[in-house]
Amino acid sequence: MKFSNRIVNMQASPIRKLxxxxxxxxxxxxxxxxxxxxxxxxxxxxxFFDAVKNFNEEVLEYSFSQGMPELIDAIREYYKNYDxxxxxxxxxxxxxxxxxxxxAIIAIADAGDEILSPEPFxxxxxxxxxxxxxxxxxITTKAExxxxxxxxxxIESVITNKTRGIVLSNPGNPTGVVYTREEIEMLxxxxxxxxxxxxxxxxxxxxxxxxxxxxxxxxIKEIQDRVIxxxxxxxxxxxxxxxxxxxxxxxxxxxxxxxxLCQGRLCVPTLEQIGSIELYKTPKSYFExxxxxxxRRRDLVYKKLCEMEGVICKEPKGAFYVNVKLPVENAEDFVxxxxxxxDVDGExxxxxxxxxxYSTPGLGKDExxxxxxxxEDDLTKAMDILKKGLETYRNLxx
Amino acid sequence: MKFSNRIVNMQASPIRKLxxxxxxxxxxxxxxxxxxxxxxxxxxxxxFFDAVKNFNEEVLEYSFSQGMPELIDAIREYYKNYDxxxxxxxxxxxxxxxxxxxxAIIAIADAGDEILSPEPFxxxxxxxxxxxxxxxxxITTKAExxxxxxxxxxIESVITNKTRGIVLSNPGNPTGVVYTREEIEMLxxxxxxxxxxxxxxxxxxxxxxxxxxxxxxxxIKEIQDRVIxxxxxxxxxxxxxxxxxxxxxxxxxxxxxxxxLCQGRLCVPTLEQIGSIELYKTPKSYFExxxxxxxRRRDLVYKKLCEMEGVICKEPKGAFYVNVKLPVENAEDFVxxxxxxxDVDGExxxxxxxxxxYSTPGLGKDExxxxxxxxEDDLTKAMDILKKGLETYRNLxx
Numbered sequence: 193m194k195f196s197n198r199i200v201n202m203q204a205s206p207i208r209k210l211x212x213x214x215x216x217x218x219x220x221x222x223x224x225x226x227x228x229x230x231x232x233x234x235x236x237x238x239x240f241f242d243a244v245k246n247f248n249e250e251v252l253e254y255s256f257s258q259g260m261p262e263l264i265d266a267i268r269e270y271y272k273n274y275d276x277x278x279x280x281x282x283x284x285x286x287x288x289x290x291x292x293x294x295x296a297i298i299a300i301a302d303a304g305d306e307i308l309s310p311e312p313f314x315x316x317x318x319x320x321x322x323x324x325x326x327x328x329x330x331i332t333t334k335a336e337x338x339x340x341x342x343x344x345x346x347i348e349s350v351i352t353n354k355t356r357g358i359v360l361s362n363p364g365n366p367t368g369v370v371y372t373r374e375e376i377e378m379l380x381x382x383x384x385x386x387x388x389x390x391x392x393x394x395x396x397x398x399x400x401x402x403x404x405x406x407x408x409x410x411x412i413k414e415i416q417d418r419v420i421x422x423x424x425x426x427x428x429x430x431x432x433x434x435x436x437x438x439x440x441x442x443x444x445x446x447x448x449x450x451x452x453l454c455q456g457r458l459c460v461p462t463l464e465q466i467g468s469i470e471l472y473k474t475p476k477s478y479f480e481x482x483x484x485x486x487x488r489r490r491d492l493v494y495k496k497l498c499e500m501e502g503v504i505c506k507e508p509k510g511a512f513y514v515n516v517k518l519p520v521e522n523a524e525d526f527v528x529x530x531x532x533x534x535d536v537d538g539e540x541x542x543x544x545x546x547x548x549x550y551s552t553p554g555l556g557k558d559e560x561x562x563x564x565x566x567x568e569d570d571l572t573k574a575m576d577i578l579k580k581g582l583e584t585y586r587n588l589x590x
Numbered sequence: 591m592k593f594s595n596r597i598v599n600m601q602a603s604p605i606r607k608l609x610x611x612x613x614x615x616x617x618x619x620x621x622x623x624x625x626x627x628x629x630x631x632x633x634x635x636x637x638f639f640d641a642v643k644n645f646n647e648e649v650l651e652y653s654f655s656q657g658m659p660e661l662i663d664a665i666r667e668y669y670k671n672y673d674x675x676x677x678x679x680x681x682x683x684x685x686x687x688x689x690x691x692x693x694a695i696i697a698i699a700d701a702g703d704e705i706l707s708p709e710p711f712x713x714x715x716x717x718x719x720x721x722x723x724x725x726x727x728x729i730t731t732k733a734e735x736x737x738x739x740x741x742x743x744x745i746e747s748v749i750t751n752k753t754r755g756i757v758l759s760n761p762g763n764p765t766g767v768v769y770t771r772e773e774i775e776m777l778x779x780x781x782x783x784x785x786x787x788x789x790x791x792x793x794x795x796x797x798x799x800x801x802x803x804x805x806x807x808x809x810i811k812e813i814q815d816r817v818i819x820x821x822x823x824x825x826x827x828x829x830x831x832x833x834x835x836x837x838x839x840x841x842x843x844x845x846x847x848x849x850x851l852c853q854g855r856l857c858v859p860t861l862e863q864i865g866s867i868e869l870y871k872t873p874k875s876y877f878e879x880x881x882x883x884x885x886r887r888r889d890l891v892y893k894k895l896c897e898m899e900g901v902i903c904k905e906p907k908g909a910f911y912v913n914v915k916l917p918v919e920n921a922e923d924f925v926x927x928x929x930x931x932x933d934v935d936g937e938x939x940x941x942x943x944x945x946x947x948y949s950t951p952g953l954g955k956d957e958x959x960x961x962x963x964x965x966e967d968d969l970t971k972a973m974d975i976l977k978k979g980l981e982t983y984r985n986l987x988x
Contacts, residue, residue, distance in 0.1 A: 205853035290855035319854035433860030455603035456717035462831030
């Protein structure tokens with residue numbers, strides 16, 4: 193039986209494809225610290241569960257294709273805190289940020305079209321795009337520069353007549369980069385000049401450290417008709433399992449087009465929307481606490497990484513990831529070895545090999561993404577295990 | 591700003607696109623009986639809500655990309671009642687039957703490929719397919735024949751070297767047809783001879799009336815490597831708002847490919863899966879009661895339709911839809927008129943115009959789909975309103 197080329201050519205998720213090794217390690221009695229996936233251990237606000245538990249209709253009905261009006265309104269209020277003003281029909285609720293990305297890609301690009309993305313990028317950009325025959329064209333960025341953007345010339349050099357947009361996460365996954373206002377304005381100007389859309393994945397908007405200024409694409413007024421903002425409750429409110437995301441754009445005509453995709457899949461789960469309405473009402477103090485917690489973790493992980501021989505990374509400034517160059521030839525082999533053949537007192541660490549976050553062949557082969565989503569005690573242990581693992585592995589492969 | 595051709599060419603849902611007219615009618619104080627959408631009024635089993643309410647983790651975490659093992663096991667048990675035997679890795683949990691269909695289409699067909707479907711078909715087949723550049727090629731069936739399949743020759747005449755599969759719902763949406771064992775075996779034989787997949791949308795499996803035998807594609811042993819079964823809790827357990835569906839196939843290699851798509855969107859909501867585990871344990875008596883209720887409604891609607899002058903339909907045998915030829919030139923105009931300009935004592939009826947369930951231009955223009963998903967009192971009122979509406983409309987347009 194022949195499968196489609198697009199599914200066969202689609203890469204498996206580097207975040208999840210090694211899970212069978214972790215499952216095996218656990219079955220063998222090992223404890224595995226999961227730094228491979230952005231699953232925070234922060235408590236989901238109780239208001240979510242309370243709202244879900246208070247649901248007392250007898251029939252769990254379809255919701256509106258565009259999402260529940262109350263949830264859309266809650267998100268509109270949330271955006272106002274960031275000086276963004278969206279009408280009711282300028283926001284659509286989606287099955288996580290994932291579906292928002294998928295719909296945005298389908299809406300702006302046909303089969304064979306191209307979308308640029310600073311590389312390393314969130315690996316699923318490539319997955320979603322290749323599933324619908326769109327090519328992600330990399331704008332390569334480097335660990336040595338803290339993954340900041342290259343020059344305007346360099347970016348413009350990869351634009352062709354098939355380029356339809358730019359997709360990027362800010363703060364960056366897997367890099368932790370927070371783009372400067374100048375970088376955002378440069379991309380906006382490029383988008384305007386070359387008639388491109390910008391898919392702005394801003395699901396980590398609140399996770400910015402060291403008092404850095406954060407600039408949303410939603411704040412660059414001149415290009416509001418070409419900005420598509422992707423958001424999600426997953427990281428913001430530690431509610432990954434709710435799968436509630438959204439698309440926001442001031443381009444009403446585009447939103448009417450995307451609504452057709454929303455109607456095709458009928459609606460997003462009713463209960464999860466009811467819970468998420470309350471999430472978006474969470475007071476600002478919640479973010480301050482969470483932010484302080486992640487900053488402590490970032491500091492801890494970065495300090496530990498700097499102490500490891502041969503490891504290269506710059507201090508990440510946002511999100512909760514750091515993309516690290518390891519002193520190994522093949523990071524995926526190393527990650528598998530850590531799960532299969534290594535432990536410290538019965539404990540080991542799982543990370544995501546970074547090669548899948550790049551589309552340029554060969555890049556990222558010696559890198560991993562580490563998500564600092566565990567409490568400080570566990571993170572300390574995990575980092576110590578990684579350090580010992582690296583030492584042992586290098587001695588083995590001398 | 592240019593959008594993709596595929597999104598621009600994608601049709602709006604005929605089930606949902608006229609909702610603004612209904613919203614307006616309600617704002618004007620009219621009561622609207624919704625026969626346009628398959629939203630049953632049957633109670634969702636309490637076990638679903640109990641399970642959701644008993645969730646007491648502090649963090650709402652991501653679930654497995656393939657779905658929760660307990661839910662997969664519950665579905666495996668369910669299938670055993672129908673003589674279908676699936677391994678753990680032969681079932682994937684999806685965001686409703688909708689995502690299952692989308693993933694199946696992507697996995698078997700590239701851009702430009704073709705998938706056959708008996709027409710009129712579930713309108714979103716066309717929506718999903720065109721969003722990913724796959725063409726749905728119709729096998730036209732007719733109200734006069736109760737929407738049964740044409741001859742093998744007729745079906746084979748539309749097969750080309752681009753044909754990758756056949757997608758169909760059985761029982762049929764919007765037609766209510768239940769295919770005979772001979773029809774299922776004929777399609778299986780065609781699939782085998784022409785190396786096609788069959789995407790079997792069997793979400794209405796339990797909704798078969800008059801003691802008719804039901805044959806699942808899962809029961810045709812010789813072609814199990816080419817059968818993809820799409821299922822959902824939406825109609826089966828009146829839990830449309832849960833958005834829990836599944837794909838099942840004995841083709842393990844195919845399932846490995848589709849798993850990549852599942853990993854791309856990370857997972858399906860955790861709470862809805864926990865509730866759905868209990869749904870799949872619902873005792874068989876539940877279906878018997880629900881089935882008897884729908885049969886009464888079917889009888890009522892069919893009898894009322896037969897009494898209306900100029901209306902053509904055969905008795906539907908399954909699901910909870912009937913696709914009806916009305917004595918009007920343009921059914922969409924008529925549906926809009928019913929919402930805008932007509933009422934009986936402040937009440938009116940909404941139906942889905944059938945043109946969007948056809949891909950052959952011009953077909954279905956004078957047809958509507960009626961979902962008999964209201965209680966008998968409301969259905970009686972709705973049918974009487976439809977009758978009066980038709981009479982008034984015909985007099986107006988004489």
